[in-house]
Amino acid sequence: MEAEEKAVLVSSGKAKYPCKCTKRDPKDSPKPILHSYRVFSDGWTRWVCLKPGCGGVKFSRGKEVKEI
Numbered sequence: 001m002e003a004e005e006k007a008v009l010v011s012s013g014k015a016k017y018p019c020k021c022t023k024r025d026p027k028d029s030p031k032p033i034l035h036s037y038r039v040f041s042d043g044w045t046r047w048v049c050l051k052p053g054c055g056g057v058k059f060s061r062g063k064e065v066k067e068i
Contacts, residue, residue, distance in 0.1 A: 007040040017047050021054040 015037055018030035035047045049056040 005042075007042040007044065010039045010041050012036070012038045014050070017049075017058070019049045019051070019054065019056055019058075021049060021051050021056060 016032035017035040019033045020030050022031040034050045038046045045060045047058040
């Protein structure tokens with residue numbers, strides 16, 4: 001049985017990313033808002049919304065992050 005490799009933190013910072021907390025109407029598409037992010041060696045990026053009262057967590061794969 002092979003041991004699984006642990007994902008290592010590659011980079012982190014803050015960037016704008018779409019979040020459902022910016023939607024006023026369910027038919028609207030999410031607008032980008034400030035998030036913190038952490039990019040891991042396994043290719044996953046973890047996003048946490050920084051808007052007070054939201055704190056939503058999302059994951060994406062293969063995202064290139066443009067810092068602000």
